[in-house]
Amino acid sequence: MERREFLKKILKWIFILIGGGLVLRLLSVIRRKPAPIGSIYENYDPTEHYYAMGIDIEKCIGCGRCAAACKIENNVPKEPYFFRTWVERYIITVDGETFVDSPNGGIDGFPPLGSEKEILRSFFVPKLCNHCDNPPCVQVCPVGATYKTIDGVILVDSKYCIGCRYCIQACPYGARFLHPKTRTAEKCTFCYHRITKGLKPACVEVCPTQARIFGEVKPRNNPLARFVRMHKIRVLKPSLNTEPKVYYANLDKEVT
Amino acid sequence: MPQQVKRLIVVFVALILVFFVIRSFLVPPTFGEYGHYRASSVKEILSQNIKYAGEVVCEECHDDIVEIKSGSYHKRLSCETCHGPAYEHSQAPDEYTPYIPSKRDYCSLCHGYNPSRPTGFPQIDPVKHNPLRPCIKCHNPHDPTPPEVPKECKGCHEEIYRTKILSPHALLNCTECHKAPEEHKINPRAFRPTKPSSRKFCGKCHSKEAKVSEEIPRVDIIYHGYGNLCWECHYPHFPEAHTTKKE
Numbered sequence: 260m261e262r263r264e265f266l267k268k269i270l271k272w273i274f275i276l277i278g279g280g281l282v283l284r285l286l287s288v289i290r291r292k293p294a295p296i297g298s299i300y301e302n303y304d305p306t307e308h309y310y311a312m313g314i315d316i317e318k319c320i321g322c323g324r325c326a327a328a329c330k331i332e333n334n335v336p337k338e339p340y341f342f343r344t345w346v347e348r349y350i351i352t353v354d355g356e357t358f359v360d361s362p363n364g365g366i367d368g369f370p371p372l373g374s375e376k377e378i379l380r381s382f383f384v385p386k387l388c389n390h391c392d393n394p395p396c397v398q399v400c401p402v403g404a405t406y407k408t409i410d411g412v413i414l415v416d417s418k419y420c421i422g423c424r425y426c427i428q429a430c431p432y433g434a435r436f437l438h439p440k441t442r443t444a445e446k447c448t449f450c451y452h453r454i455t456k457g458l459k460p461a462c463v464e465v466c467p468t469q470a471r472i473f474g475e476v477k478p479r480n481n482p483l484a485r486f487v488r489m490h491k492i493r494v495l496k497p498s499l500n501t502e503p504k505v506y507y508a509n510l511d512k513e514v515t
Numbered sequence: 516m517p518q519q520v521k522r523l524i525v526v527f528v529a530l531i532l533v534f535f536v537i538r539s540f541l542v543p544p545t546f547g548e549y550g551h552y553r554a555s556s557v558k559e560i561l562s563q564n565i566k567y568a569g570e571v572v573c574e575e576c577h578d579d580i581v582e583i584k585s586g587s588y589h590k591r592l593s594c595e596t597c598h599g600p601a602y603e604h605s606q607a608p609d610e611y612t613p614y615i616p617s618k619r620d621y622c623s624l625c626h627g628y629n630p631s632r633p634t635g636f637p638q639i640d641p642v643k644h645n646p647l648r649p650c651i652k653c654h655n656p657h658d659p660t661p662p663e664v665p666k667e668c669k670g671c672h673e674e675i676y677r678t679k680i681l682s683p684h685a686l687l688n689c690t691e692c693h694k695a696p697e698e699h700k701i702n703p704r705a706f707r708p709t710k711p712s713s714r715k716f717c718g719k720c721h722s723k724e725a726k727v728s729e730e731i732p733r734v735d736i737i738y739h740g741y742g743n744l745c746w747e748c749h750y751p752h753f754p755e756a757h758t759t760k761k762e
Binding site for chain 2: 278281282284285299300317318319320321322323324328331332333348349350368369371372375378381382383403404405406407408409414416417418419448451452453455456458459461464465466467468469
C-alpha cells in the first residue's frame with residue numbers, strides 16, 4: 260500500500276467515527292424522554308388541576324391584608340413599588356371623572372377622602388397577575404424564562420431570566436416588576452409552593468371577607484365553580500384576548 | 516452530480532451537525548420537557564418556604580379559641596389574618612410566638628369608616644368611637660359582638676341599621692317611619708310593619724311649610740321630582756341628598 264493511499268484511508272475512518280459520534284449524540288438529544296412528572300412534583304399530579312381565582316368587588320373592604328400577606332409569604336421587597344398583589348381604590352365623582360389610588364398597595368389602609376359629597380360611587384379592586392390562558396408575557400420572553408405550567412399557572416424561572424423586561428412591558432395588567440436585587444422579573448405565582456401542597460394562596464388565606472376565592476376551572480367540585488355559578492363574571496380587558504383566569508364579580512365599568 | 520455541489524453538501528451537513536451538538540450543550544438539561552421552559556425550575560419554585568400555616572393547623576391546638584370564634588361575627592376570619600404568619604410557630608410553638616395586635620390602628624384597618632367600603636360592613640369613626648381606648652377593652656376579638664346586645668330592630672335588620680347610622684337619618688328611630696305590630700317580632704312575615712306610602716309623609720319634615728328644625732333640607736313637596744315618589748330617587752335609610760351638586 261502506498262503511503263498516500265494509507266493516509267486517505269485513515270482520514271476516511273476518522274471522519275466516519277467523528278461523524279457517527281455526532282449523529283449518535285444528536286439522536287440521544289432528539290430521543291431524550293421527558294423526566295417523569297413525579298421527579299418534579301411530589302405527591303401531586305398537575306394534570307388533574309387547572310387553577311383560577313375569583314374576586315368579589317362587593318365584598319372587598321380594602322383592608323390590604325392580602326397585599327401584606329403576599330409580601331411576607333413571598334419575600335417581596337418592602338418598598339412600596341413592588342407588589343405581586345395590591346388593592347386599588349376607585350373613586351368616581353359626580354362629574355363622571357375616575358380617580359384611582361393605591362398607597363403602598365393598600366397595606367397601610369387608605370387615607371380618608373376629602374369630600375364625600377363629590378363621590379358618585381367608590382369601591383376597592385384587588386389586583387394580581389391574571390394568569391392568562393393566552394399570556395402575552397410568555398410569548399415575548401426571548402429565552403423561555405417565563406412559562407405556563409401544566410396546571411395553568413404562569414411562573415418565572417429566575418435563574419434563566421436575563422432581566423430584559425420585555426414581559427413587564429407586555430403585561431397589560433401591570434402585574435410584573437423587576438426585582439431590585441436579583442434584577443429578574445417577578446410576579447404572582449398563585450403561591451405555587453402552597454397550592455401544590457393543598458393550601459390556599461396566602462392572600463386568599465388571610466382575606467377576612469372571602470372577597471377572594473381560589474379554585475379550579477376543571478374539576479367542578481370546588482369553591483370557584485360555585486363562585487362562577489352564583490355571580491355575573493367579568494374579566495379585565497377581555498378585548499385583548501388574553502383570556503384571564505382571575506374572574507371578577509360585580510366589577511364596575513370604569514375598571515380596566 | 517458535479518464535484519463542487521457534493522463538497523458543498525458535505526460542508527452543510529457538517530455545519531448542521533455542529534450546530535446541533537453545540538445546541539445540545541447550551542440548552543439546559545430539562546428544557547423543553549413539558550413546554551418551552553426548564554422543567555427543573557418548577558422544582559425550585561416548589562421548594563419555597565411556607566410562612567402561612569393555614570387555619571386547619573391552628574385548630575389542632577387552639578380548639579378552645581376556634582370554638583369561641585365559630586359562633587361569632589369573626590367566624591370566617593382566618594387566625595393568621597390578625598396574628599400574622601404562623602408556620603414557624605406551628606413547627607416550634609415555644610420558639611416562635613405569633614403577633615398579637617392590640618392597638619386601635621389595627622382594628623380600624625378593617626373597621627375604620629371609609630366610604631369606599633361596601634354598604635353594611637360594620638364601621639366606626641375611630642376619632643369619635645370611644646377615643647384612645649384600645650378596642651380589646653370592650654370587644655373580645657375572637658367574639659367581637661358589641662357589649663350591649665341589641666334588643667331593637669337592628670337585632671334582625673343589622674344591615675339597614677349600619678347603613679342608617681352613617682346617614683343623615685342616623686338619629687331617626689325606625690318607629691318614626693315604620694309602625695311594627697308587637698307580633699312582628701314573633702311572626703315577622705305574617706305581621707308586617709307599615710311603610711310610608713305618600714310624598715306627604717316625607718313632607719312632614721322636608722316640605723317648606725314643615726315646622727321642624729331649620730337645618731333639615733327643604734324642598735317644594737309638590738314640584739320637586741314631580742311624578743316620582745320620594746324613595747324612588749332617595750334611599751330613605753341613606754338619603755344621599757348631598758350627591759346632587761348645587762349650582
